[in-house]
Amino acid sequence: AQSVSQHNHHVILSEAASLELGCNYSYGGTVNLFWYVQYPGQHLQLLLKYFSGDPLVKGIKGFEAEFIKSKFSFNLRKPSVQWSDTAEYFCAVSATSGTYKYIFGTGTRLKVLA
Amino acid sequence: DVKVTQSSRYLVKRTGEKVFLECVQDMDHENMFWYRQDPGLGLRLIYFSYDVKMKEKGDIPEGYSVSREKKERFSLILESASTNQTSMYLCASRPGTVGFYGYTFGSGTRLTVV
Numbered sequence: 115a116q117s118v119s120q121h122n123h124h125v126i127l128s129e130a131a132s133l134e135l136g137c138n139y140s141y142g143g144t145v146n147l148f149w150y151v152q153y154p155g156q157h158l159q160l161l162l163k164y165f166s167g168d169p170l171v172k173g174i175k176g177f178e179a180e181f182i183k184s185k186f187s188f189n190l191r192k193p194s195v196q197w198s199d200t201a202e203y204f205c206a207v208s209a210t211s212g213t214y215k216y217i218f219g220t221g222t223r224l225k226v227l228a
Numbered sequence: 229d230v231k232v233t234q235s236s237r238y239l240v241k242r243t244g245e246k247v248f249l250e251c252v253q254d255m256d257h258e259n260m261f262w263y264r265q266d267p268g269l270g271l272r273l274i275y276f277s278y279d280v281k282m283k284e285k286g287d288i289p290e291g292y293s294v295s296r297e298k299k300e301r302f303s304l305i306l307e308s309a310s311t312n313q314t315s316m317y318l319c320a321s322r323p324g325t326v327g328f329y330g331y332t333f334g335s336g337t338r339l340t341v342v
């Protein structure tokens with residue numbers, strides 16, 4: 115069965131620190147990968163996605179993620195976080211054909227201290 | 229921008245009541261989804277629909293049903309509300325049936341069952 119693991123449940127960083135949030139998935143076929151962000155009191159928004167090509171994907175607000183197929187990973191990175199990055203981050207995976215749904219990870223709550 | 233509108237932001241219902249959660253999207257998306265979001269559990273899929281009058285069970289359909297009579301509207305029904313259905317309910321839509329389209333989420337309905 116498909117699954118997504120986000121091992122860091124809570125992360126606290128100071129402003130300007132670098133961020134890396136882990137995401138590992140379990141699936142036997144080709145996948146599409148996503149990161150979503152939920153700012154306090156707001157709806158979930160797509161941060162970035164990978165479906166083919168360059169495994170390094172750039173998203174909004176300076177975020178990027180790297181797909182490493184051999185490690186079944188899609189880690190989210192940002193070189194220098196800001197207080198406004200405080201949010202909950204969700205990794206998600208979907209198959210490239212035949213299914214209509216995503217599998218989400220349990221989320222990582224990031225708090226950035228000013 | 230696509231908008232996914234959920235009819236209620238907050239809802240309080242009594243145990244045993246029949247509860248209707250409504251979701252409307254304005255961009256002619258084929259696919260619509262209902263998730264519940266609980267702390268530490270991430271997003272779990274309740275039901276989804278890939279076309280009008282079509283529906284499929286997700287991972288946790290027990291105690292829920294859905295209705296999709298029109299393309300733009302997807303309703304979640306709690307047949308007899310119970311306290312363990314207290315949660316944040318998220319509706320999402322997506323344009324196609326392939327996996328690389330991102331979801332557009334609504335703002336959520338926080339349901340409390342007392």
